[in-house]
Amino acid sequence: MAVTVTFEPSGVSGIVATGTYLIDAAKRLGAPVGVGCVRGKEHCATCVVKVMSGSELLSTPGSIEQTFLSQQELDESLRLVCHAKLEGEGEVVVRVMRQEARAKTIPETDDLKQHFGNLPLEKKISTLLQLEAITVSEAFNAAIEKPLAFGTKTFDKFANRVKASASNKDSQKK
DSSP: OEEEEEEETTTEEEEEETTOBHHHHHHHHTOOOOTTOOTTSOOOOOOEEEEEEOGGGBOOOOHHHHHHSOHHHHHTTEEETTTOBBOSSEEEEEEEOOHHHHHTTSOOHHHHHHHHHHSOHHHHHHHHHHHHHHHHHHHHHHHHHOHHHHHHHHHHHHHHHHHHHHHHHHHHHO
8 A cells, every 4th residue: 555745845745655654754755854853762843744635644643742742733733754654545745844833833931931830740840851852852963963063173173283293393303
C-alpha cells in the first residue's frame, strides 16, 4: 500500500509506503521538514506541520503530540512529523509551519505566567523539563552548524603561535 505525500510550500512530492512516519517520508523525498527535530527524544516541537488534506490517513495524535500541541492546534490539524504515521492509502498534503507562525498561538507573557501559575506542580515540572530540553536541543543544533568556524579559529590561533615561535627562534639566531 502506498501514500502520495506532498510537502508545501516547497512542492516536494512522492510516494511512500504506509507505515512510514512523515519525517521519514520528508527525508526520503528531500523535503525541508524537521531539520531541528530530535526524533525519539520526545522533547521538542520543532517539526510542526499543518495537514491540509488526508488527515484521516494519519495515526491519531499520541501522548507526545498532545503534550506539545494544544487541543486547539490538534483540532486545526497541526501535527508533529516525527510522531505522525501514514496508516492509510491515498494522498496527504502537509504545510510546513515555521516556528514564528506557530508562535502566534502562544499566549502573551502575562497570560503565559498566569497559565503556568495555575498548573499543578507535576505539570509545571514537566513543562520546565521540556523547555530545558528544547533549549539544549537548540544549543546543540547551533553548535553542530558552526564546527567549521570553531575549527578555523582554533587552527588560526595554532598557526599564529607556530609563526610567532618560528620568528622568535629566527631572531634569537641572529
